[in-house]
Amino acid sequence: MKVGPEQAVQMPMKTVVSLIVLVSAFTFSYFQITERLNNLETQDTLMQSDLLKKAEQTPKNLEIFMLIEELFKQTDKQQEALDKNIHTQIKLDHLEEQLTKALKDIEKLKDKVRQNGNSHSSNNVSG
Numbered sequence: 001m002k003v004g005p006e007q008a009v010q011m012p013m014k015t016v017v018s019l020i021v022l023v024s025a026f027t028f029s030y031f032q033i034t035e036r037l038n039n040l041e042t043q044d045t046l047m048q049s050d051l052l053k054k055a056e057q058t059p060k061n062l063e064i065f066m067l068i069e070e071l072f073k074q075t076d077k078q079q080e081a082l083d084k085n086i087h088t089q090i091k092l093d094h095l096e097e098q099l100t101k102a103l104k105d106i107e108k109l110k111d112k113v114r115q116n117g118n119s120h121s122s123n124n125v126s127g
Helices: 013-126
Strands: none
Touching: none
């Protein structure tokens, strides 16, 4: 038996059509399965990438939260100190006012003592 380009093969049309449909179905299935695998691999890669990014961000986020908490503590301490300084300033202003008033009162008393001392000395000198 020789096989060549001139060799004729007889096959029923039903068998030829079923072979073409079968080959087409297998080819289509192969490409569908390949496409589905590619989609799943892409999704897996993206999910792993997202998980890695989230895993990398978590320590940074925790560090930022710790820094913010520390800043709030420092701000509270500074606010307390500022409040104390404001109260101290108010007390100092009040004491300054009282001291100014006391100095004026002392000057008035000195003036009265001088006037009384001068009037006594002028009465003693003339009499």
